[in-house]
Amino acid sequence: MAARKSVIVGMNGQPLMMANSAYDGASHGRRMGGVYAPGSGINTNLNYALTTLRNRSRAGHRNMPLLRSGIEKKVTNEIGIGITPRSKCENVDLRKTINALWDESCFQFDPEGNLDVYGMQAQISRARRISGECFIRARYRSSSADLLVPIQFQVLEADFVPLDFNDTLSNGNRIIAGIEFNRRGQRVAYHMYREHPGEMYNYQASLANLVRVPASEVAHHFNPLHPGQIRGEPDSAASLVKAQTFDSYDDAELVRKQTRAPFTGAIYRDALDANDADNWAFDPISGDPLGGESGFGNAKAEPGTIFELLDGEKIEMFKGDDTGQGYADFMRWQSLMQAAGMDMPYELLTGDWEKVNDRLVRAVLNEFRRRIQMDQWHLMIPQVMRWMRWHWLNRAVLAGRLNLPGYATKMRDYHQHTWCPHGWPYINPNIDVEAKINAIDADLVAHEDVVAENGDDLTDIQARNKVARDNRGERTPKQRQKDKDNE
Template identity: 40%
Template sequence: MARKRSRNTVAQAAAAVVPAANGLVARAQYDVAGHGRRMRGWRAPSSGPNRAAAGLETIRNRSRDAVRNEWAGAASERVWGTNLVGTGIIARPNSKDPALKALFTEIWNDFCATADADGVLDFYGLQTLAVEAWRTSGEVFIRFRPRRADDGLRVPLQIQLLESDIVPQLDADAWPGLPAGSRIRSGIELDRIGRRAAYWCYREHPGDSPTSAVSHSDLYRVPATEMRHLFKPNRPGALRGVPASAAVLPKLRSVGNFDDAVLVRQELANLYTVFVTRPPETGAPAIDPTTGQPYETDPGSGGPMIGLEPGISQELAPGEDVKFSDPPDAGANYPDFMRQQHLGVASGSGTPYELLTGDVRDVSDRTLRIVINEFRRTCEQYQWQLIIPMFCQPVRDAVARAAVLAGLLTPEQGRDFARCTWSPHAWPYIHPTQDVQAKKMEKEAGFKSRSQIIAERGDDAEQVDADRAEDLARETRLGIAPPIPKGPADA
C-alpha cells in the first residue's frame, strides 16, 4: 500500500529546489516575484476586481475630456464607432414562412424608426451612440421604456441610453427599499446568490443637476428586467466597466501638452523681430538727408524707429545696425518623436496607428492588410461577445414581448420573432478583385456556401435571389436580358 505523503512533503515537492553556485540552496521563482534592487520600487496592490476600479469617476471624466480636446482621443472614438457598427448591426428573421418573415421585418422596422426615447436617433444611431459611450466611459446602460397604447407607436416600447454616472459607485448592505438578503455593490443590487437584481439610479444626470451636491437619497430602484448594462469586464467578478483608453490617458495627456508647447514655440518663432542698435550719442545729432530734421531718438515717442514693408530699401542713420532674432525651431527629431508616441497611444487603445493618424507612409499593401485584418478580428470579438448579446439581442427580446402584449404577435410568434440572425455591417474590400475571386474560389471548392458568403456581406440571401429574379424578369420583358452562355453539349 502506497504511503500517504504529508502536507509538508507535498509543499516541498511543489517548490523546485536547485543548487546554487556557492553551495547554498535557492528556490526557483520568477524574477518579477523578487524584492531585490530591480523590483524594490514596484509596488503592485492585490486589489480585487471592483476595488481596483477606485477613482472610476475621475477616469471617466478624464477620458471624456481627452475625447473632447485631444485629436487622438476623438479619432480613436470615431474609428471604433465606425468599425464596430458602421451603418448598423441588422437583425434578420430566421422564419422560413415568407409571410411571417415579412411581418417580423415590418414590425422590427417600425420599432427601429421610433426606438429612441429621446426622439433623436433611430435604433442604428443608438447602436453607434452606445458603442461610443461604452468606449469612452467604459460602460453604458440601456433602459427599456414601455409606452401606452395612445402614444401612437405600433410597438409600445422605446429604449433610453443612460451614461454610467446615472448609476453611482454605491456600496451598501442595508438601504431603504433593499430586499432582505440583497446587497448593493457599485450601485448594482445583487441577490442572495450574486445575480443582478436591480440598478440604483439617479433620476437625472448628476452632472446636470441644478444643485452642487447630489445625495444618495435621490436614488431609485430599477429592476434588472428593465435595464441592460453594456461593458467589458476586465477581470472575473468585475461589476463596472473602465474606459478603454485608461492605460494610455497619461501618455496621451503628456503628448498633447508637448505638442501644444511646440506649437506655441513655433508661433513665437514666426513673430519676425528686428533690433536696431545705435552707438552712444556724441556731438551734434545725426540729420536725416530726406527731411533735413534730426533722426527720432526719443524711445518714448511710441512710433516705430524703422517701418518694414515688402521691398523697402531702408537707409539707417550713421552708426546704426540691424540684428534679427534667431528663435529655435521645432527640432529635427520632432516628427519621429511624435510618431513613436502616437504608436504607443494607438497600441494601448487597440486602434491601428494608420487609422488613428491617417499616416500610411512606408506601409505596403500587404502590411496594411495584416493590420486591418487583425483589427477586424478584434472588432468581431467585441461585436459577437459584447454588443450583440448585451445590447442588440436584449432589445430584440424586449420588442418581442411588447409586440405580444400589443396583440401584434401570438406568444409562439413572439418566440420566433426573438430568434434572429444578426448581420454586422460588411467590411469593405481591401483589394476588390482579389477578395471577390477568393470568395468565388471558396464557394467552388465547397469551403463556403453562397448564402454564407452573402450573409458575411451583411445581406439576406433570399432577398438577393428575389432581387436577381426580379431584375431578370424585367430585362427579359424589355428584351435586354444577356444571352445564356452555351455549355459544352450545345457546341
C-alpha cells in the first residue's frame, strides 16, 4: 500500500515540504486534514470544557432514558447494598468491637440525616459518573454532640471547587482549578465555595469568599484517566453527542407517528367537470354539504363502513406507523454505539436480551463485572472508603468511644481491615456454588475470599451458623462426614 503524503505549510501559507506518513491516522489529506486534534495538555483540554460537559451530562441524566439507565445500572452494580469494611486486627475481641461500632455509627455519617454510609456510597458513585467527580469533606463534631463517634462526612458536588480559580501564592504554591499544590506537586488544600454556586438562595458564591480546606480533610473522588489529570471527566462525555442526536431523532419519530395517527386516508378526485360541480359539494358518507371555499371536508365513518365513491374518486389509506426499512436495525446500532461510549454492555443498557443465550449472558456480565470491580477497588475503596474509615477510627479513639491499647504504636494493626463489596447474584446457582466449593477443596482459593466476594464475612457467618446448629442440636457437616467415615 502506498504511503500517505502530507504537506507541511508555513506561516505564509506556502508549502514547505512534502512528507510521507507511515500511519494513515497521521496523514493530512482530504480524509484526515479536517480532524481537530489539539496537542494541549489534559487539564487545558478538560477544564476548559468541563462546565459544559458536566451540565449536559446532568441534563442527559434528567431527560434521556438510555443515558440515565446506563449511569444508574453502573451505580447499582458498583455499590449494590453497600461495600462493607471488616476489621482484621490481631485481637479477635477488639475486631468484633470495632466492627460493631462501625455498624452502629455509620447511620450517623450524613450531616443531613438522609442516608447511611452505604446510601452515601451510591450518591458518591452517581455524582462521579454524572459530573465526573465529587468531594467529601470530613466534619469534626464536638464530643458532646449526640453522635456515637463525633464525626460526619459531607458530600459536595463538583461545583463547590471552582474551575476558574487559578493563582500562584507567595510561598510558591500554585492553585489550579481550585486545588492548591505545593512545589512538589502534592495537594495541600481545596478552595471551596461556602454554598453551591448554582442554587437560587445562594448569596455567598464568590471567588473572593472561598474557604481553604486542608487536603487531609477532603476526599476527591474522580477517575484520573490521564497522568497529571486533576479534575474528573463525566462517564457520558464520549456519548453525549450520540445520545442527544439519537434522543432527538427518536422523539421526532414518535411525534411524526402521533401527528399522523388521526389521519386514516384521503379521497382523491379528478379534475372537476363544470357539469358535475354540484356532485362534489357533498360528503360522500353523510351527504351533508362540505364547508369551506375549496369544497373539501372530512369523511367520518363508523367501523365497518363501506364507501360508495362517485365517479372519479379513489381512496388512498395512510401508513401512519410505517417507519421504513431497517428502522429497528438502525435503532439497535445507535444504541450499541451509546453503550460503547458509556463502556457497558448493550443488553444491560437497553434491557434487550433477545439475541443472547445463557453462555453469552455469562460472558457479557463477566466482562462488565470486571470493569465494575476496577471502579470499586481503584476508585471507591481507596479514594473514599479507606479515607473515611481512617478518619472515623482515629476520631473514635480520640473521643474515647473505642479503647484500643497502645493505639499510637499499633496503628497499623488496628487499621488492618478488608472490604466486602455486595456480591452479584449467581447466574446458575447450582453450578456456580459447586464450582466454588471445588475450588476451595482444591486449595485454588481461600474460603474467606470466596465469602468476601458475596459481601459477607466468613467469621461472622460461621459464628451465626454455629449458634443456629447448637440451638437445634445439630452437628456440623464435617462432623457428620467424620461420623460416617468412622462407621
